[in-house]
Amino acid sequence: MPAEKVLKTTPLTEAHVALGARMVEFAGYSMPVQYPEGVLKEHLWCREHAGLFDVSHMGQARLRGVSPLSAFEEVTPSDFIGLKAGKQRYSVLLNRKGGIIDDLMAARPVAPDGSGDDGLFVVVNGACKDNDFHVIDDELAPQVTIERLEDRALIALQGPKAQDVLKRHVPEAAAMVFMDARLLHGFGVDLIVSRSGYTGEDGYEISVPAYAAVSVWNQLLADEHVKPIGLGARDSLRLEAGLPLYGHDLDETVSPIEGDLAFAVSKKRRDARDFPGAARIARELAEGPARVRVGLKVTEGAPAREGAEIADEGGTVIGKVTSGGFSPVLRYGIALGFVPPSHSEPGTQLQVIVRGKPQKAEVVKTPFVPHRYVRKVSA
Numbered sequence: 451m452p453a454e455k456v457l458k459t460t461p462l463t464e465a466h467v468a469l470g471a472r473m474v475e476f477a478g479y480s481m482p483v484q485y486p487e488g489v490l491k492e493h494l495w496c497r498e499h500a501g502l503f504d505v506s507h508m509g510q511a512r513l514r515g516v517s518p519l520s521a522f523e524e525v526t527p528s529d530f531i532g533l534k535a536g537k538q539r540y541s542v543l544l545n546r547k548g549g550i551i552d553d554l555m556a557a558r559p560v561a562p563d564g565s566g567d568d569g570l571f572v573v574v575n576g577a578c579k580d581n582d583f584h585v586i587d588d589e590l591a592p593q594v595t596i597e598r599l600e601d602r603a604l605i606a607l608q609g610p611k612a613q614d615v616l617k618r619h620v621p622e623a624a625a626m627v628f629m630d631a632r633l634l635h636g637f638g639v640d641l642i643v644s645r646s647g648y649t650g651e652d653g654y655e656i657s658v659p660a661y662a663a664v665s666v667w668n669q670l671l672a673d674e675h676v677k678p679i680g681l682g683a684r685d686s687l688r689l690e691a692g693l694p695l696y697g698h699d700l701d702e703t704v705s706p707i708e709g710d711l712a713f714a715v716s717k718k719r720r721d722a723r724d725f726p727g728a729a730r731i732a733r734e735l736a737e738g739p740a741r742v743r744v745g746l747k748v749t750e751g752a753p754a755r756e757g758a759e760i761a762d763e764g765g766t767v768i769g770k771v772t773s774g775g776f777s778p779v780l781r782y783g784i785a786l787g788f789v790p791p792s793h794s795e796p797g798t799q800l801q802v803i804v805r806g807k808p809q810k811a812e813v814v815k816t817p818f819v820p821h822r823y824v825r826k827v828s829a
Contacts, residue, residue: 455475457475457478457479457480458478458479458480458507459479459480460479460481460504460506460507460603460663461506461603461660461661461663461664462504462506462603462605462663462664462667463480464664465664465667465668466481466482466485466504466678469482469485469486469678470485470486471483471484471485471678471680472484472485472680474681476507476576476681477507477575477576477577478507478576478577479507479576481504481507481680481681482504482678482680482681483680483681483682484680484681484682484683485677485678485679485680487677489680489682489683489686490683490778492677492678492679492680492682492683493679493683493686493687493778493779494778494779495609495677495679496608496609496649496651496679496683496687497609497610497651497687497778497779497819498609498610499609499610499611499675499676499677500607500608500609500610500611500612500615500653500673500675500676500677501607501608501609501649501676501677501678501679501683501687502605502606502607502667502670502671502676502677502678502679503605503606503607503608503678503679503684504603504604504605504667505576505604505605505606505655506603506604506605506660506663507576508573508574508575508576508579508604509572509573509574509575509576509578509579509580509582509583509598510571510572510573510598510599510602510604510657511571511572511574511583511596511597511598511599512569512570512571512572512596512597512599513569513570513572513586513590513594513595513596513597514567514569514594514595514597515569515590515593515594515595516593517593518568518569518570518593518594519531519533519558519568519570521590521593521594522556522570522590522594523719523724523725524589524590524725524726525543525544525585525586525589525590525725525726526541526542526543526544526556526714526725527541527542527544527706527714527715527716527719527720527725527728527731528540528541528542528714528715528716528719529716529718529719530556530570532716532718533556533558534558535558535560535564535566536558536559536560536564536566536630536631536632537557537558537629537630537631538555538556538557538558538559538629538630538631538644538646539555539556539557539629540553540554540555540714541553541554541555541556541714542554542700542706542711542714543574543582543585543586544706544725544726544727545702545726545727546726546727547702547726547727547730548705548706548726548727548728548729548730548731549701549702549703549704549705549727550696550700550701550702550704550705550706550709550711551578551581551582551585551702552574552575552578552581552582552696553575553694553696553700553711554572554573554574554575554582555572555573555644555646556570556571556572556573557570557571557572557631557642557644558570558571558631559571559631559632559633559642559643559644560631560632560633561632561633561634562622562632562634565633566633571631571642571657573604573655575696575697577696577697578696578697583596583598599657601659601660602642602657602658602659602660603657603658603659603660603663604655604656604657604658605655605656605658605663605666605667605670606647606648606649606653606654606655606656607653607654607656607670607676608647608649608651608652608653608654608679608687609649609651609652609653609675610651610652610822611675611676612651612652612653612654613652613824614675615670615673615675615676616636616654616656616670618673619636619637619669619670620634620635620636620637620641620643622634623636623643623645623654624827625827626643626645626654626827627645627824627825627826627827628645628646628652628823628824628825629644629645629646630644630645631643631644632644637658637662637665637666637669638662638665639658639659639662639666640659641656641657641658642656642657643655643656643657645824648684648687648688648691648693649684649687649688649691650687650688650690650691650692650693650817650819650820650821650822650823651687651821651822652822652823652824685775686775686776686777686778689773689774689775689777689784689786689818690777690778690779690780690784690817690818690819691817691818691819691821692745692786692816692817692818693817694709694710694711694743694772694773694786695773698756698772698773699743699772699773699786704743705727705730705731705734705739706731707731707734707735707739707742708734708739708740708741708742708743708788709743710742710743710744710816712735715731715735720732720735738791739791740790741769741788741789741790741791742788742789742790742791742794743772743786743787743788744786744787744788744789744794744813744816745784745785745786745813745814745815745816745817745818746760746771746774746784746785746786746787746800746802746811746812746813746814747782747783747784747811747812747813747814747818748774748782748783748784748785748802748809748810748811749782749783749810749812750809750810751783751804751807751809752783752804752805752809753774753775753776753783753784753785753804754771754774754783754785754787754802754804754809754811755771755774755775755804756771756772756773756774757770757771758770758771758774758785758787758802758803758804759771759802759803760787760788760789760800760801760802760803760811761800761801761802761803761808762793762800762801763799763800763801765801765808767803768789768790768793768800769787769788769789769790769793770787770788771785771786771787771802772786772787772788773785773786773787774786774787774802777818777819779819780818780819784818785802785811786816789813793813794813795813796813796814796815797812797813797814798812798813799811799812800812800813
């Protein structure tokens, strides 16, 4: 008999079990896929109130060195030299062929008095983190030292009530706007807080010392507006928001242009062409890529899941679904997938093949459900 696989745990694993969560394997960790109320109710609660997510499986690190901002540009296509203190930026780690090794967030968090350091605080996907940090170390050493923050948990608070909930514990968080990053004090500990997330809702990601994770989690859950949310609703929320999931919608064969992430390639870097795979990406920007990621509306039949074929109106297979499911807000099927540019315009009529049967699908703009990020704090 093969030995049973031993899964990693987060500092919050016992708290999930105590709440009745159904635990599953995810990125090598034992993680909650749902709580007793179920995925649908969790999803809608987050859209209407505030959901609490354990994302401690993600990789957190500090990149330090003489010039970590310029060094990080050697493995990404974004402008990090121009990243202001107190801000965070979405980017991608590229291989030499311009394919995406992972997508990530990198920030320069500062304290309320403006103090901080010149390093980068980086958060990468849990399933990719070991390889990501290996790539960064291989490419950037000795310019940059990677300090992996294994002693910290990561908690996301997402939804329209997120600001009201968090400001009771961390008043300074209310003054932050989308993609701000701060070094703050709350719940009796030092925090790294960004106003961001992966649900399309307003919210925060809060890095806390591992020893304090359960206390912070429980204090946030004590608010009547907050409920715990598992991986199931986390995925349906990000799909409604039209956000790609690494390993599904993105991988090492997909370029930022194919993946509808051209915004991650800054104008300065496009002109300089000084990043991995620049020749391919410049060509795709000028001539167009062979395939592009699009959103699909599937209003008839079962939802199209990952792997379903996409066909044109005549039945010729032209692409594949990479993420798909039922939208709890819209009440019909939605999907992300790759098709040729000639079939990518919103309004284009296509088909998805579900259980061997063709179903009507329409290319639509994403996000499927509008983002509600806070870009200006109201008085």
